[in-house]
Amino acid sequence: MKVEIFIPCYIDQVYPETAFNSIKLLQKAGCEVVYNPAQTCCGEPAYSAGFWDEAKQMGLKFLEDFSEDCYIVTPSASCSGMIKNGYNDLFTNSTAHNRCRNIQGNIFELSDFLVNVLKKDYFGAELVGTAVYHEACSTVGEARLKEEPRQLLSQVGGLELVTVDDEDSSCGFGSSFAFKFAGMSAALSEQRVQSALTAKADYIISTDSGCLMQLQSYIDKHQLPIKTKHLADVLTSGWANI
Structure with a gap:
């Protein structure tokens, strides 16, 4: 199964080993993992602080950096939650509406994807x-x-x-x-x-x-x-x- 991985900015900057371990874990689960180095932030910090215009710009980049026809997995529930829920405020009835809805249906937090999509919970740890x-x-x-x-x-x-x-x-x-x-x-x-x-x-x-x-x-x-x-x-x- 091919999956795209989204590495949140906190993990990228502070916990890079968690990013590598997330990829290794998905690979051990049988996935082909694709990482787009152009990815940045989902926009959640700006959105939570009330800067919705800035959050929308970051969200648009996220929608451009990921595909509509592939699972997207992230080791962060706050980021997957932002995309699934916060993006409704930013992109409903916009030109990005349909693309946003497709990507919202594709994104999963790591434990959610492993247990509920792949149906796997043992990795020999x-x-x-x-x-x-x-x-x-x-x-x-x-x-x-x-x-x-x-x-x-x-x-x-x-x-x-x-x-x-x-x-x-x-x-x-x-x-x-x-x-x-x-x-x-x-x-x-x-x-x-x-x-x-x-x-x-x-x-x-x-x-x-x-x-x-x-x-x-x-x-x-x-x-x-x-x-x-x-x-x-x-x-x-x-x-x-x-």
């Missing part, structure tokens, strides 16, 4: 330790994904996934929210990390790199004994020759 899963707001709210990431993590050898009461609490990132409400943002990060530490977790795992960047910054600042990992990095852990 091994990661010894205890982890909590952080439900990114976009994963649940926009992508409507709850069990898919957990199903994939349950197949990782050596990994014990523990449940905490606030696993669906916000990390405090929220794109521009972290800048506009820095104090509240920091408090949310502290609550999320401390909850994972109380559960004696070695890792906080999520599908969204924005959340991981937010939580890891708090961890690094306070030099805490816990790490964050993207789902794609977990699902490729322990592979030989990775």
Whole structure:
């Protein structure tokens, strides 16, 4: 199966290894992965900040960079959610309307594509330790994904996934929210990390790199004994020759 991969700007700039691991994971699942180096951003940061004209320009470029007749997979629910939902505000009844609708039907967040399209959840990954899963707001709210990431993590050898009461609490990132409400943002990060530490977790795992960047910054600042990992990095852990 041929798929085009969309690498979000956060992953491109901060977590490039997650991009490579996403490609390796799709290839292991039997996909022919195509990457267009001209791709940039879906426009979500500008859209969320209220700059819809700028977001529309970025969205138009996204629609030009990807095809209408191929699956598009991205390791980010916030980006797939932006394209599936936010683009309705930008392109409904515009000249790009039909192309937008076709691409909206093609794009999938990584765990959604693996479980619901490819019907695969085991990739031979091994990661010894205890982890909590952080439900990114976009994963649940926009992508409507709850069990898919957990199903994939349950197949990782050596990994014990523990449940905490606030696993669906916000990390405090929220794109521009972290800048506009820095104090509240920091408090949310502290609550999320401390909850994972109380559960004696070695890792906080999520599908969204924005959340991981937010939580890891708090961890690094306070030099805490816990790490964050993207789902794609977990699902490729322990592979030989990775």
